[in-house]
Amino acid sequence: MSTARDRILARVRSGLGTRAGEVPDRPVRSPAPLARPVHDRVTDFRQRAESLQSTVDHVDEMDAVPLAVARYLAGLPPVTNGMVVWPELAALDWAGAGLAVEARSALSADQVGITGVCCAIAETGTLLLDSGPGHSATASLLPETHIAVVPVAVILERMEEAFAQVLARRGELPRAVNFISGPSRTADIEQTIVIGAHGPRRVHIVLVG
Amino acid sequence: MDATSHSFKRNVHARLGDEALQANLRRFGGGFADRRRDAVGRVDDFEALRDRASEIRAEVLTHLDHWLLAFEAEATRRGTAVHWAETGAEANQILLGIARAAGVQRVIKSKSMVSEESGLNAVLGAAGIEVTETDLGEYILQLADEPPSHIIAPAIHKSRDEVSALFAEHHGTPLTRDIPALCEEARQHLRPRFLQADMGVSGGNFLIAETGSVAIVTNEGNGRMVTTLPRVHVAITGIEKVLPTLDDLSAILRVLPRSATGQDITNYVSVLTGTRDAGADDGPEQNHVILVDNGRSRLLGGALHDALRCIRCGACMNHCPVYQNIGGHAYGWVYPGPIGAILTPAFLGLEKALDLPQASTLCAACEVVCPVRIPLPELMRTLREQEMEQGLRPWHERLSIRLWRWLALHPALYAVATRWGIRVLRWLAGKDGQVHRLPGLDGWTEGRDMPAPQGSTFRDQWRTQLAAREAQGKARAAATPVAMAAAGAARSKAP
Incomplete structure (x- = not known):
């Protein structure tokens, strides 16, 4: 009995004149052109992230991150509910900065999610977060405020390099590769852009190094 | 979805006479074109990006069978179940089967135009499964019980007052004219639904053959919730959506958001592969992809082949003077605007959408902005020819x-x-x-x-002017020797 799959493939092949097992010869291409040239990865990343309504801070070393985060949070309404952090960042001295963080994935009521990144992209001011053990995808999604810690060394020029980076590090793609470019938004009512749709209302980036 | 594309003229009549709709179209319609123009203006060489995107999409289509099988093999290896559906109805039954087998009670959806083709929500509803649309525009339309009128801004035909009235009716909240307050209300209302659902249904902007992934492009974050929180995720998408590699995806993403909303990139691009990572505590336990044909394979190799390059950005409708005046509902099926004027007759049959290929002045604005260079006016002309050849136009x-x-x-x-x-x-x-x-x-x-016409016919004018010109020519020829002789006389007088 032929299946829907067989019938669809048969129609595709009869339309195209292709045969089963035929492997297309793709032309070898130079890398795709960038939409906007990248002159300086850190400067361009910062400027483009800010144009996407992310806020950006820059500190010299990892040890300075908790105080930078505390400084940022001081300008927001007080955090009364949970503040979660990716386990790989839990060893920083958060308590010393007066912050009570928990190393776990986020629940809907949590107010702040602090994450690392796999890499970042200067062409568009984008963060790349890979899923996996300790890399809770909910930390950058459910809380109102997402804070991402980005070592400047992981800022790459373009998306192609970011994919290559993930593959190099993980061997194959993890369940989710999430490119994040600013706080969630919608323009579904009267084409008016409103920041803070279903995801975070704020994305704050702390550059390190 | 039930089509009314056969009664296009009646639909148009009603829409042109609908003052509220006309006001909404005037007020919200132009924004997309302005934003796209600004986004393209920030790019060094947008034409080069369009070239690359068009080449990639054209290449995929010439060996679509190969890329679909490559996608299937890799997706399966990564633990995604790949299903094939010849029709929308088949896709609905497959999805219903998955839901029943997994004991699903509540479904949350992010935007999927293919599920509009198949009328999925009605089928799930009839089976006693609660479905909630979570894209803000789609949610508004679910409350209003209306189909989308635009492929990326489904509720663009509604004003804030209409949205507010719907929310008041369904949420029991007071009326407001404050748009951020309306968005906040939807956020508060939908958050528990995200957390309670046991199945998430999404569309799929692209399928990546080399990694067996589904790529989803969104702004609100609902797409991420739908594909992260419930224990089952099903992506439902058309068979033409394959891209060979992640590099191809990167190249296409340089034109898609710029052409659609005028963003350099959307807030979220999620590339989803397989099920929950070993040792992770979020992500679905089951992942499915339903590949839907529903008329697409018939177009391959034929006169409308190039329409399958479409990446659903909506630029053609955002720049179409006809769409801007009649809105999306008049087209009578899922896809409005120039691309809808081609896909609707192509998928449903020419006789069911006779007037759609005529719903264009062939001004070619759509072709000028299409990021994958689909020759939209040419395809509409082809359909017009087919209508004439098949004797489908009125006597x-x-x-x-x-x-x-x-x-x-x-x-x-x-x-x-x-x-x-x-x-x-x-x-x-x-x-x-x-x-x-x-x-x-x-x-x-x-x-x-x-x-009323003025003067005589073109042919009469041509004849008169030609005669006048000839007479003039003769006169000049006659005058010339005299002038030369006079000039010669003047020179000879010089010292």
């Missing part, structure tokens, strides 16, 4: 074209007919020089006056 239209052809092939008669035609039109126009009503062609004069 009076066919008769008048035949009459005109006969006349045009008899130049002497044509000259007489046009000379008399001018007189008749002038007589019909009367004193103000405007024809208000053309007997037999009332449709044309119903909404506009036609200025």
Whole structure:
């Protein structure tokens, strides 16, 4: 009995004149052109992230991150509910900065999610977060405020390099590769852009190094 | 979805007379074109990006069978179940089967135009499964029980007051004119639904063959919730959406958001592969992809082949003067605007959407902005030709074209007919020089006056001017030797 799959493939092949097992010869291409040239990865990343309504801070070393985060949070309404952090960042001295963080994935009521990144992209001011053990995808999604810690060394020029980076590090793609470019938004009512749709209302980036 | 594309003219009539809709179209329609223009203006060489995107999409289609199988093999290896559906109805049954087997009670959806093709929500609802649309526009329309009127801004035809009235009715909240407050209300209302659902249904902007992934492009974050929180995720998408590699995806993403909303990149691009990572505590336990044909395979290798390059950005409708005036619902099926004028007859059958390929002035604005260079006006012209060849146009239209052809092939008669035609039109126009009503062609004069012809026919004018020019030429030729002789005399007088 032929299946829907067989019938669809048969129609595709009869339309195209292709045969089963035929492997297309793709032309070898130079890398795709960038939409906007990248002159300086850190400067361009910062400027483009800010144009996407992310806020950006820059500190010299990892040890300075908790105080930078505390400084940022001081300008927001007080955090009364949970503040979660990716386990790989839990060893920083958060308590010393007066912050009570928990190393776990986020629940809907949590107010702040602090994450690392796999890499970042200067062409568009984008963060790349890979899923996996300790890399809770909910930390950058459910809380109102997402804070991402980005070592400047992981800022790459373009998306192609970011994919290559993930593959190099993980061997194959993890369940989710999430490119994040600013706080969630919608323009579904009267084409008016409103920041803070279903995801975070704020994305704050702390550059390190 | 039930189509009303066969009664396009009646649909248009109703929409043109709908003052509220007309006001909304005027107020919100232009924003997309302005934003796209600004986004393209920030790019060094947008044409080069379009070239690359078009090449990739064209290449995939020439060996679609290979790329689909490559996708299937890799997705399966990563633990995604790949299903094939010949029709929308089949896709619904597959999805229902998955839901039943997994004991699903509540489904949350992010935007999927293919699920609009198949009418998925009604089928799930009839099976006693609660479905909630979570894209803000789609949620508004679910409350209003209306189909989307735009492929990326589904509720663009609604004003804030209409949205507010819907929310008041369904949420029991007071009316407001504050748009951020309305968005906040939807956020508060939908958050628990995200957390309670046991199945998430999404579309799929692209399928990546080399990694077996589904790529989803969103702004609100609902797409991420739908694919992260419930224990089952099902992506439902068309068979033409494959891209060979992640590099191809990167290249296409340089044109898609810029052409759609005028963003350099959307807030979220999620590339999803397989099920929950070992040792992770979020992500679905089951992941499915339903590949839907529903008329697509028939187009391959045929006259409409290039329409399958479409990446669903909506730029063609955002720049279409016809869409801007009638809105998306008038087109009567899932896809409005120029691409809808091609896909609707292509998927449903030409006889079910006869007037859609005619719903264009062929101004070609759509072709100029299409990020994958689909020759939209040419495809509409092809469909018009097919309608004529298959005898699908109304008898009076066919008769008048035949009459005109006969006349045009008899130049002497044509000259007489046009000379008399001018007189008749002038007589019909009367004193103000405007024809208000053309007997037999009332449709044309119903909404506009036609200025009466002035002067003589083109052919008469041509003949008169030619004669005048010849006479002038002769006169000049006659005058020239005299002038030269005079000049010669002047020179000889010089010292």
